[in-house]
Amino acid sequence: MATIKDIAKLLDISVSAVSMALNDSPEIGVKTKEKVREAARQLNYVKNGIAIDLQRQKTNIVLLIADNPTRPYFTDSLQAIQHELTKKNIDLVIVTANNSHKITAERFISENRADAVICMSRFISDEFVNTYANKNMPIFVLGRSPDLITNDNVVNVAIDYERVGEDITEYLIQAGHRNIAFVKGSKASVGANYRYEGYVRTLRRFNLEIDKNLIFEANGNDYDHGYKITEKIIDTMAEHTIDAIFYVTDDLAVGGLQKLLEKGISVPDDVSIVGYNNYPISKMVTPSITTVDLHQQKIMHRVAKALIGMMTENKTKADVMKKLQKDTIFYSEIIERNSVKKR
Amino acid sequence: MATIKDIAKLLDISVSAVSMALNDSPEIGVKTKEKVREAARQLNYVKNGIAIDLQRQKTNIVLLIADNPTRPYFTDSLQAIQHELTKKNIDLVIVTANNSHKITAERFISENRADAVICMSRFISDEFVNTYANKNMPIFVLGRSPDLITNDNVVNVAIDYERVGEDITEYLIQAGHRNIAFVKGSKASVGANYRYEGYVRTLRRFNLEIDKNLIFEANGNDYDHGYKITEKIIDTMAEHTIDAIFYVTDDLAVGGLQKLLEKGISVPDDVSIVGYNNYPISKMVTPSITTVDLHQQKIMHRVAKALIGMMTENKTKADVMKKLQKDTIFYSEIIERNSVKKR
DNA sequence: TTGTATGCGTTATCAC
DNA sequence: GTGATAACGCATACAA
Numbered sequence: 001m002a003t004i005k006d007i008a009k010l011l012d013i014s015v016s017a018v019s020m021a022l023n024d025s026p027e028i029g030v031k032t033k034e035k036v037r038e039a040a041r042q043l044n045y046v047k048n049g050i051a052i053d054l055q056r057q058k059t060n061i062v063l064l065i066a067d068n069p070t071r072p073y074f075t076d077s078l079q080a081i082q083h084e085l086t087k088k089n090i091d092l093v094i095v096t097a098n099n100s101h102k103i104t105a106e107r108f109i110s111e112n113r114a115d116a117v118i119c120m121s122r123f124i125s126d127e128f129v130n131t132y133a134n135k136n137m138p139i140f141v142l143g144r145s146p147d148l149i150t151n152d153n154v155v156n157v158a159i160d161y162e163r164v165g166e167d168i169t170e171y172l173i174q175a176g177h178r179n180i181a182f183v184k185g186s187k188a189s190v191g192a193n194y195r196y197e198g199y200v201r202t203l204r205r206f207n208l209e210i211d212k213n214l215i216f217e218a219n220g221n222d223y224d225h226g227y228k229i230t231e232k233i234i235d236t237m238a239e240h241t242i243d244a245i246f247y248v249t250d251d252l253a254v255g256g257l258q259k260l261l262e263k264g265i266s267v268p269d270d271v272s273i274v275g276y277n278n279y280p281i282s283k284m285v286t287p288s289i290t291t292v293d294l295h296q297q298k299i300m301h302r303v304a305k306a307l308i309g310m311m312t313e314n315k316t317k318a319d320v321m322k323k324l325q326k327d328t329i330f331y332s333e334i335i336e337r338n339s340v341k342k343r
Numbered sequence: 344m345a346t347i348k349d350i351a352k353l354l355d356i357s358v359s360a361v362s363m364a365l366n367d368s369p370e371i372g373v374k375t376k377e378k379v380r381e382a383a384r385q386l387n388y389v390k391n392g393i394a395i396d397l398q399r400q401k402t403n404i405v406l407l408i409a410d411n412p413t414r415p416y417f418t419d420s421l422q423a424i425q426h427e428l429t430k431k432n433i434d435l436v437i438v439t440a441n442n443s444h445k446i447t448a449e450r451f452i453s454e455n456r457a458d459a460v461i462c463m464s465r466f467i468s469d470e471f472v473n474t475y476a477n478k479n480m481p482i483f484v485l486g487r488s489p490d491l492i493t494n495d496n497v498v499n500v501a502i503d504y505e506r507v508g509e510d511i512t513e514y515l516i517q518a519g520h521r522n523i524a525f526v527k528g529s530k531a532s533v534g535a536n537y538r539y540e541g542y543v544r545t546l547r548r549f550n551l552e553i554d555k556n557l558i559f560e561a562n563g564n565d566y567d568h569g570y571k572i573t574e575k576i577i578d579t580m581a582e583h584t585i586d587a588i589f590y591v592t593d594d595l596a597v598g599g600l601q602k603l604l605e606k607g608i609s610v611p612d613d614v615s616i617v618g619y620n621n622y623p624i625s626k627m628v629t630p631s632i633t634t635v636d637l638h639q640q641k642i643m644h645r646v647a648k649a650l651i652g653m654m655t656e657n658k659t660k661a662d663v664m665k666k667l668q669k670d671t672i673f674y675s676e677i678i679e680r681n682s683v684k685k686r
Numbered sequence: 687t688t689g690t691a692t693g694c695g696t697t698a699t700c701a702c
Numbered sequence: 703g704t705g706a707t708a709a710c711g712c713a714t715a716c717a718a
Contacts (some may be wrong), residue, residue, distance in 0.1 A: 001455070001479060003695055014705040019697060029703060046475060049454025050402065051695035053393045054710050069437070070418045078412065082444060091447040094412070094437040101425060104434040111392025112344070132389060136344060223627050254627050261629045284566050284597050285628055286604045346711055357689045362713055372687060394711035397694050690717075695710105702705080 002043035010039050022047070057136075061091040062307065063114035065105045067098045067121035072279045074120065077300040081118065084304035088312065090115075097121040112137055116311050118303065122188065129154050138310045138317070140303055143190055155310075155317050157303055157324065163332065164191065165198020168274050168292050169246060171334055173206050176343035177243035177272060181214040183229055183256070185221035185248045192221065192248045195276060199246060213240050218252055226255025234263055242271055244340065250275035250282040253289050257339070268341035278335050287338035294332055345386035353382050365390070400479075404434040405650065406457035408448045410441045410464035415622045417463065420643040424461065427647035431655065433458075440464040455480055459654050461646065465531065472497050481653045481660070483646055486533055498653075498660050500646055500667065506675065507534065508541020511617050511635050512589060514677055516549050519686035520586035520615060524557040526572055526599070528564035528591045535564065535591045538619060542589060556583050561595055569598025577606055585614055587683065593618035593625040596632050600682070611684035621678050630681035637675055 004018040011018070013032070021028045021036035039045075053059045062085055066074050078094070085092050093114065097105035102123050109117060109124070109132045118140045119129065126141075126148040133139040133153040141149075142157045149156050172180050182199050185192045203210050216233060218225040226247060233245065233256070247253035253275030260267055267273055267287055275282050278293035306320035347361040354361070356375070364371045364379035382388075396402045405428055409417050421437070428435050436457065440448035445466050452460060452467070452475045461483045462472065469484075469491040476482040476496040484492075486502045515523050525542050528535045546553050559576055561568040569590060576588065576599070590596035596618030603610055610616055610630055618625050621636035649663035 001477065005695075015695090016697075016699095016706080017704055019695095020704090023697085027703065032703080046453055046455060046477075048397075048695050049450070049456050050393055050396045051710090052454075052697080054391075054397050054694090054712095055696045055698085057710070059393065069412050069421065070415070072413070075413045078439070082439070086444055086446075089446075091450060092438065093447075094439075095435065096421070096425070096437075101429055103429075103432075104436075107392070107434065110389055111395070112389060113392045134344065134389075223623065258627060258629055280566065281624060281627065284601060284624065286601055348711075358711090359690080359713075360688060362711095363688090366713085370687065375687085391711050394694090395713080397696090397710090398712050398714090400694065688718080690715105692714090692716105694712090697709085699708085700706090702703100 001048075002040075002045040003048070004045070006043055007036060007039045007045060010043065011035055059091075059113060059115050060089075061093050061114050062311075063105075063108055063117040064092060064094045065097050065117060065119045065121045065124060066094060067096065067123060069094065069096060073277060073294070073296050076296045077120065080297045080300035081304045084301060084308060088308055090308070090311070097123045099123060109137075109139070116140070116307050118142075118307065122190070138307070140307055142303075152317055155306070155320060155324075157299065159191075159299075163198065165195030165276075166202045167198075167332055167334055168276065168290075169199045169202035170206075171290075172244045172246065172272065172274065172340065173202070173208070175244075175272070175340055178208060179211070179214065179241050179243045180208075181216065181233060181242045181245045183216045183218050183226070183233070183245060183247045183252055185218050185225065185252055187219070189221060189248075195248050211240070214242060218248075221249045222251045223255040226252030227259050228255070230256040230259035234259070234265065237265075237271075243343070244272040244274070247273060247275050250277050250279040250289060250291055253291070253339075254281050254285055257285055257287075257289065268339050272340040274340060282335075283337065289339045290335065290337045292332045292334050344391075345383075345388040346391070347388070349386055350379060350382045350388060353386065354378055402434075402456060402458050403432075404436050404457050405654075406448075406451055406460040407435055407437045408440050408460060408462045408464045408467060409437060410439065410466060412437065412439060416620060416637070416639050419639045420463065423640045423643035424647045427644060427651060431651055433651070433654070440466045442466060452480075452482070459483070459650050461485075461650065465533070481650065483650055485646075495660055498649070498663060498667075500642065502534075502642075506541065508538030508619075509545045510541075510675055510677055511619065511633075512542045512545035513549075514633075515587045515589065515615065515617065515683065516545070516551070518587075518615070518683055521551060522554070522557065522584050522586045523551075524559065524576060524585045524588045526559045526561050526569070526576070526588060526590045526595055528561050528568065528595055530562070532564060532591075538591050554583070557585060561591075564592045565594045566598040569595030570602045571598070573599040573602035577602070577608065580608075580614075586686070587615040587617070590616060590618050593620050593622040593632060593634055596634070596682075597624055597628055600628055600630075600632065611682050615683040617683060625678075626680065632682045633678065633680045635675045635677050 004015055007018045008015045018036055021033045082092055095105045116138050120142055129139050130151040133151045139154045143159045144156050146156055184196055216229050218229040247256055253273055275289045275291040278291045282289040282291045306324050309315040309320050347358055350361045351358045361379055364376045425435055438448045459481050463485055472482050473494040476494045482497045485500045487499050489499055492499050559572050561572040590599055596616055618632045618634040621634045625632040625634045649667050652658040652663050
């Protein structure tokens, strides 16, 4: 690996001259620049970004930590973030952090390998985030408890969990459903828990009984869990009437749908179902599934902008918080499709 | 940001002593180590990974370049790679490189920000790869033309494209189908093109006519394109009999399936369909779709191992190539489900 | 057991 | 227009 030193030696000029030439500094003559560039080509010189970062005390990268890069909510976010960062010529690096593998992510944080981080993974603890965030590396976390954030360089992107789960429950009730089953998913999923609470609140608001027999635990958020739990649901349908099923996740709903169809139960004629998140798959099945869109992209656009503000314009947490919450950051939208019947 | 210098000053010992203490060197006394650690805690010291990398002339990271991190073929690969790297305590960093955004990936390569790279994106050109791969940073690319690889530090993971597309076509023929339509996807997809060739070869082998009317261009590999092109297919079914449809991708097949069902065409009673890749979604629809599994994970496990060999054991391209191709790296497997009817 | 000196590859600050 | 030199934060060979 050739370095600027090698170039300098070859051309018998100083290292700094080479550096400046390579960076097209106006202080360097045109002929020198050309000589340097030519030599660089000859020696197969490639610059060492690490050394540059060290010298500059900046990495120019934003670290994005994901628990599961498969999920559409992640890829949506990714797109939004990348869009904003590209404008500013900031690099984006993704590392995953989940149950079984989070060392890389933690190392990147604890070793200050970024100028800012967006943490979408729950597996990086509040404590960790609090101890390592600093002025040169603010950390954005999503949907955590505000009271657990003690560091002034970690900003929590609050989500208005008040309405979560209420919207779609109300929608089902308005459509004439009374016996609405609820399928819980992964216990670790914060959002999913809030949806359940919204469901309960809404039933109460409409003076509907909360029947424990209609609450199911899938113990996971994906297709397979949905498929499996729906076996149980079908069993209980023998004794209790169920008009509609609120799956806490689209994937669960898709799995459930398939089980229902296999058992000859028609959706939505025999039972209506809804999912949550507006994952692409929800429209790919027959019947397509009514769901709710969280507008993750819009949120992340704003997060990215706030983050850039802190990185490049020396804004403080207080500054960006105002903008982040200027209008309600969170608003969900019901996507009506064909899995719900009005009665 | 405190550095070891600060610690040294505080404790009035040398910088190197601090460095060694922090790295738990046996040369340093226990009491000194404790003092140092305590001081580090007090000063809120966090180590600077960048500086370490510079000094060590190693980054300990493998760079994974993806075009579309959404695709299951990517997440499958990710899992396999991460599994192998974790064993060796090597970090994995993902950056995306697609049509509109590949600067980050290119910068990471050209600035030597990794000890090795796996490039799954077609948007990083052969030329680029050839100019930047070096002994300290080998680059693995997937399924490119071997003759375009001129650098001895880029290893091309060949895939046995001979059989691709033949297997499933033969399967359809054996099931009694004669008029088999083919739906092409994105023109940029290398694998998809090979599948088409396999399809053609197989028809010839069985002395079946290749009917241009039954070849469709979806111009994309995803659900929406499948949905759209199937409109055309249904139109031509009025004039030409079609027993089966070979969608070049599962997503296309899922989109097609939905359109067929909407139009009241039964799958597989009226027409059989197959996809390719064994994406999770192919089993989530009703009827579930017969497809072929490329065993991407197994391939990537082997790739990761080869790469680790080059990184840590100084193995050469020649060395790893042998192992990579020891047994056929590529073998596809037909996953029989419910979208094909025997006639 | 500890300290000194040097180097990693680059940029920045001066002085020339 | 150019060249020494220090500095970035850390690790290491060697000396003490």
